[in-house]
Amino acid sequence: MTEIEDLLREDLRGQSPYGAPQLDVPVQLNTNENAYAIPDDVAEVIEGYLARQTRGLNRYPDRDAVALRQDLAAYLAAHGGPGLTADHVWAANGSNEILQQLLQAFGGPGRTVLGFMPSYSMHPLLARGTGTAFVDAGREADYTLSAHYVREAIGAHDPDLVFLVSPNNPTGTALAAEVIEAAYEAARGIVVVDEAYAEFARDPGSTALHRLAGRPRLVVTRTMSKAFAFAGARVGYLAADPELVEKLLLVRLPYHLSSLTQAAARGALACAPRLQSEVDQLKHQRDRIVKHLRAKGLPVADSDANFVLVGGLADAAAVWRAMLDEGVLIRDVGLPGRLRVTAGTEEETTALLGAFETVMAARPDLFEESE
């Protein structure tokens, strides 16, 4: 062991950082980014918002990001969260920072967060970074979660926080409302529903936003990284009871969200209806992937997100490699026989499906016999 390794916190020794490959490949469908660039008319609006901030960069930003929170609340109020105001909303550098702040405030050493893997790979890493013990309750054999399963797991582990993901990454499916309600009733702690993909759900009513009223321990986290094509800007947010939001101020860094980030996000929010048309196109491409690969005999679950989990692979790692050789980067999420593909533009999706066909024809041994 090196001297530095010796000095490192014991719980971090020998661990690896988050590392989805960032390879320079023609078709990149591996990190669930929005495939569409920001349209020119939207970019101009955002540039206007940014330009109005430049000369004031000598000053610290609004610590409490009030104007941005008002805009986010208005967006949520119009999309399944009636009655939400700036006091119910908090924003940070990506929903990853939101989740980290929730763990800093309500988790930490000696406390536990319960998750249901396979799910978002960052949840255990954020728990580790904040010294919170991550307990994985797993899922049912088909990767679904029932109210009964969730209730039992919470009863068995008595966690300080529960992380649910709906629609779930990497499986793609939204949770039934009764599962979220069961989790809330069974838990004594904070129940977080990570809704990074909410805008892509087949049923927009499946959001947990309208369950917030009367549930002060319930938190819904969202991101602008996916639906708003804003992954590079790093803007995530949550909706919760105002008292819970206030507690997060105890752990946030002062001025955590730069005035440029706040302004850019407000510009993008002003263009929400325009950006929604790209979301609709991605949903269309996602459904196209499901239909096409099913017709090829691959088991593929319906998806409420901008990605699809493809099954029926005899050797997932080899299929991943063969797809890369065809110029298409997809994601090996470590599930046996499965790979995750992000829906792209129409052209990218055509390239993805073409590459699948090429690989299936050239290497049938890499796929399971379809019935």
Ligand SMILES: *Cc1c(COP(=O)(O)O)cnc(C)c1O
């Ligand atoms: C992509 C994703 C996020 C987004 O994280 P940001 O930090 O907002 O970019 C959050 N949760 C899940 C489940 C995701 O897949």
